[in-house]
Amino acid sequence: MKAVIITVGNEILKGRTVNTNTAYIGSFLTHMGYDVVRNLVVKDDPEEIGWAFETALSVSELVVSSGGLGPTFDDMTVSSFAKHFNIDLVLNQEVLSILREKYGLQGLPVTPERQKMAMLPGDAVAVRNDVGSAPGVFMRLNGKRVLILPGVPSEMKDILSNASFLIGGENSFYYDETIHLEGVMESSLAPFITELMKKYSGKVYIKSHPLGIENNSPRLDVEVYATGTDREKLEGDVRAVIEEIRENWKGRIGK
Amino acid sequence: MKAVIITVGNEILKGRTVNTNTAYIGSFLTHMGYDVVRNLVVKDDPEEIGWAFETALSVSELVVSSGGLGPTFDDMTVSSFAKHFNIDLVLNQEVLSILREKYGLQGLPVTPERQKMAMLPGDAVAVRNDVGSAPGVFMRLNGKRVLILPGVPSEMKDILSNASFLIGGENSFYYDETIHLEGVMESSLAPFITELMKKYSGKVYIKSHPLGIENNSPRLDVEVYATGTDREKLEGDVRAVIEEIRENWKGRIGK
Incomplete structure (x- = not known):
């Protein structure tokens, strides 16, 4: 079973941040028995993100991305992925209530920027994030599997671990x-x-x-x-x- | 001016090695005024390496690769690049004499594995490596620039610095x-x-x-x-x- 890792973020390409996420995800998938065949690092740009998912899905059975999943204007991985494959985003009530609880505890409202993190493809599974706010996003597309993770390493690791049962199961x-x-x-x-x-x-x-x-x-x-x-x-x-x-x-x- | 970084090596995809080379090259090129638009990490595989150079050259003016430039069977970046673009490799006499000198000092012969490092595209420039054996390879292709570097960080950094005048010159x-x-x-x-x-x-x-x-x-x-x-x-x-x-x-x- 082949896998491709996508990394989204200008900071990796400019060398501000070292791509430790790919090393972690690569090791995790390899030890699950996957053959990690490529890592595509792209900018915070909808067309580039679309290109990366299209290319990754054309050569692998599993695509795991990290980066671009937070509340700022340039966190656009889910929306770019959905736009590229003509998938509608819907407000996930479960995620919304989690966000309300997390921000509510700090006396903060769920602003439009925060609510964005609850906009998921209709048939996606929100994967629990015990460390931060944005959940991971798991879905199946044309018989292949896609897992979208945030870029903050502690959150990425937590969600990847929570998603193991969704991406594992291979006898390899x-x-x-x-x-x-x-x-x-x-x-x-x-x-x-x-x-x-x-x-x-x-x-x-x-x-x-x-x-x-x-x-x-x-x-x-x-x-x-x-x-x-x-x-x-x-x-x-x-x-x-x-x-x-x-x-x-x-x-x-x-x- | 756009640039793409290519990284060649299974060890990056398996997470054995963190991709610090991309951070170094990305920062170097960014401070020269380049817009680094993608990093493509591929396996030690001729077709994958060919795909990476083809894709990189289709979206940028400069491509810098690291990895796959040594004496072992899976050091195949130059030969895969040349094969993909139908470029003949010729024995570069200048590099051969440098290898003879470097290995000769240690009483070692230039075996076929070592001589491989002197096989370069005919119109390529061998860029000095003050730290190790394999020189960097610089060439122009269809008006674009390609710089091929080894994966060992100390050698990569030395050659990149020696190649600045070949890839710089932009007023950016x-x-x-x-x-x-x-x-x-x-x-x-x-x-x-x-x-x-x-x-x-x-x-x-x-x-x-x-x-x-x-x-x-x-x-x-x-x-x-x-x-x-x-x-x-x-x-x-x-x-x-x-x-x-x-x-x-x-x-x-x-x-």
């Missing part, structure tokens, strides 16, 4: 192990990794991550991972490759 | 200021921000960044920024808006 697993090596260059190890990838073709993926040089000695992490329906087999394949690396890597020093 | 400036507010909710401030955006329409962009709640008091950064050819006018507009916020924000508390 993920497993990885990493071996740390010191004293061998990535380019020295490369032919050996290529050889291992051929030997275990289709079973595991091997990726080396150079970590720089310390005391004239190169440092390297080699990550081995696999995804599939048989959890025990995955773990066995990954461990077998890690073992082969452990036994043979020293022979590549100085090559 | 960027300016921003941020005002920090405590005690007002983003949703309370929202109507005032919308009003200011209308008043300064087309001159500045105003974005509020909620920072969470401390001691029952909401904390908020409001960022004001502008891009244009007249540096003094930009700064004046941004400062005028910051001043209006400073004078009026307290009136929004409890609204």
Whole structure:
């Protein structure tokens, strides 16, 4: 099952904010067994947001977005998504009563800006936000699944966790192990990794991550991972490759 | 002038690595006066990399990629880019002699895996890498500019700096200021921000960044920024808006 992550927000593109949300969502979905195939980061712009959902849904079964879900003029993810797919937004009474309660406790009215957060596609599910105001939005579209999350990390994480049962249910697993090596260059190890990838073709993926040089000695992490329906087999394949690396890597020093 | 950032690497999509490169490149290009309109993150896959460059070049004048530029089997950015646009790769003698020198100093041969880093499009410029082995690759394509950088942050930063004169030269400036507010909710401030955006329409962009709640008091950064050819006018507009916020924000508390 393929997934695409969409990130909405000028602040990511300008480099004001580092895109930690994609790392969190990517790890979360990968460990659920999804293959995360793209991350599309776009501006706070209705046409750009529409393009991102259209593109994401054309190559995946699940789309998870973060950003653009609050009360300000440039929080426009839900409205842009709905406009692009000709979906009507309706005032969700359940969300409205939650907003009334949350703001009411602080003696604040539900202004038009706040009420915007209760305007959802008619057949969407509002996913509980225990941390902030705007709920997450989950819906099915042409047999695919869409989950729209806010950009504030604490709220995004809370809602994603609350939405697990809506996006999970696949009988697919993920497993990885990493071996740390010191004293061998990535380019020295490369032919050996290529050889291992051929030997275990289709079973595991091997990726080396150079970590720089310390005391004239190169440092390297080699990550081995696999995804599939048989959890025990995955773990066995990954461990077998890690073992082969452990036994043979020293022979590549100085090559 | 619009720019798109491409990030190549499964590790970003799986959440193993946070995409700090996009933040660095985004900030660098924004301060050069570019409007960074998208960031496309794709897997280590030739077709995905081809799609990313095709899409990026269709909406921007400058494309900067990072990742997939080293000696391993899955470092395939240059070859995938070249294949997609039917560009022949040739052995760049200048890069080859640099690689010979760098590896020679460590008593290592230039293996086929290492020589791959010297295979560049015929009319590309190899951009110096003072930190690692693979040079950056700069070229023009259909009147647009492409800069391909490695994923290791220290190397990416070094080459980007060395490439400034190739991607700069625009008479465009960027300016921003941020005002920090405590005690007002983003949703309370929202109507005032919308009003200011209308008043300064087309001159500045105003974005509020909620920072969470401390001691029952909401904390908020409001960022004001502008891009244009007249540096003094930009700064004046941004400062005028910051001043209006400073004078009026307290009136929004409890609204």
